[in-house]
Amino acid sequence: MSIKSELLTCFKCLPGGWYNKFAENLVDEIISTCTETELKLLQILDIKEKYGELRVYINLSDDKFDVILDKYTKMSRYVCMGCSERLDELELEIPICSNCKS
Numbered sequence: 001m002s003i004k005s006e007l008l009t010c011f012k013c014l015p016g017g018w019y020n021k022f023a024e025n026l027v028d029e030i031i032s033t034c035t036e037t038e039l040k041l042l043q044i045l046d047i048k049e050k051y052g053e054l055r056v057y058i059n060l061s062d063d064k065f066d067v068i069l070d071k072y073t074k075m076s077r078y079v080c081m082g083c084s085e086r087l088d089e090l091e092l093e094i095p096i097c098s099n100c101k102s
């Protein structure tokens with residue numbers, strides 16, 4: 001299995017809207033930021049929704065990774081977890097559009 005598909009498997013726990021919108025891009029960005037050594041060490045420790053945001057934790061600590069993960073956390077607040085639709089307003093609890101809510 002390629003590193004990419006291995007990492008993508010970890011994201012399967014996410015709601016579909018977030019998975020479809022973020023998983024592949026996030027994994028691509030992390031992989032392309034890694035040095036060869038980092039790529040061998042890289043592990044995803046946890047992926048979850050917390051306070052309505054996507055939180056991804058990896059075992060490598062470096063500003064370059066924080067910047068990427070932080071960007072996705074911020075974007076996730078405005079993306080419906082159900083259908084990936086962009087939300088205009090910040091949802092304070094869970095980002096979910098009115099269609100998916102009903």
Ligand SMILES: [Zn+2]
Pocket residue numbers: 017080081082083084085096097098099100101
């Ligand atoms: Zn939706």
